[in-house]
Amino acid sequence: MKSPTNKTTIIAAIIAVAIGVGTFVALIVLGLGGERGMGQPVDGGYFLQDAATPVMEDLTTVHNMVFYWISGITAFVMALMVYIMIRFREKANPVPSKTSHNTAIEVVWTIAPVLILLFIAVPSMQLLYFQDKLPETDMTIKAVGNTWNWSYTYPDLENIEEIISNPLDEVQAKAQGKPYLLGTDAQLVVPVDTNVKVLVTSINNMHSWTVPSFGIKMDAVPGIINETWFRATREGVFYGQCSEICGIKHYYMPIEVNVVSKAEYARWVANDGAFTSSVAQNNTLMGSGQTAAQK
Numbered sequence: 001m002k003s004p005t006n007k008t009t010i011i012a013a014i015i016a017v018a019i020g021v022g023t024f025v026a027l028i029v030l031g032l033g034g035e036r037g038m039g040q041p042v043d044g045g046y047f048l049q050d051a052a053t054p055v056m057e058d059l060t061t062v063h064n065m066v067f068y069w070i071s072g073i074t075a076f077v078m079a080l081m082v083y084i085m086i087r088f089r090e091k092a093n094p095v096p097s098k099t100s101h102n103t104a105i106e107v108v109w110t111i112a113p114v115l116i117l118l119f120i121a122v123p124s125m126q127l128l129y130f131q132d133k134l135p136e137t138d139m140t141i142k143a144v145g146n147t148w149n150w151s152y153t154y155p156d157l158e159n160i161e162e163i164i165s166n167p168l169d170e171v172q173a174k175a176q177g178k179p180y181l182l183g184t185d186a187q188l189v190v191p192v193d194t195n196v197k198v199l200v201t202s203i204n205n206m207h208s209w210t211v212p213s214f215g216i217k218m219d220a221v222p223g224i225i226n227e228t229w230f231r232a233t234r235e236g237v238f239y240g241q242c243s244e245i246c247g248i249k250h251y252y253m254p255i256e257v258n259v260v261s262k263a264e265y266a267r268w269v270a271n272d273g274a275f276t277s278s279v280a281q282n283n284t285l286m287g288s289g290q291t292a293a294q295k
Ligand SMILES: [Cu+2]
Pocket: 145, 206, 207, 208, 242, 243, 244, 245, 246, 247, 250, 253
């Protein structure tokens, strides 16, 4: 026959493991199973937007990997707490232990976190390097933050005038089937599967050129030219916003990037920066997760 203490230990362990596993599954389902958008947010979405560049694919992978670690640690600590609360409650354990040191446990709880941090550090350093080190780029774009809009120039193309990208008001956005506060009156146009170097700067205060699906968030600082890059692997329109609290119309600095086929881009350039067909202009309905038509 088992003593009551043994029985308590087993029950506490079973409950603790059940709660730990439940916590882990709940965190993973809630944390990684969220609604996501492509190129723009979706209603009720809280997860990262779908990746349209290799950098964002890696960012998502590292984020998910870290999320597994976080969920595991949270679930493990939760299970330990539950176990302690049941197993060592006063009724089941009237005479408390006076243990104050346990060398083996202290070694384990020092080394285990160090190993976990190493597991996380290696892929995140690789990612940082991948984001930061520009590959050989095929074209360059200069993005300038103004008060209050973004303007773009193509330094290599003399026939393309500066694109000044102003937000649409609610009525215009609706009419054009673009998301309000993300849609602009003049989009940045780039070809698909092309390494694009982006030079980011600002006129008079700090902004941040951010496109979630591209995994880009680059500060625009007056007097400094920051550079970043992206390679969009799918066509469509991808939206972003200024992500630096820059002033009164910070919310009013949307970013709209239209990724078109290489042939369409060549036609757009040959046509001095104008689309020859309305289909490409409205690429927005092809690549985005949620379109006006679906709403
Ligand atoms: Cu700004």
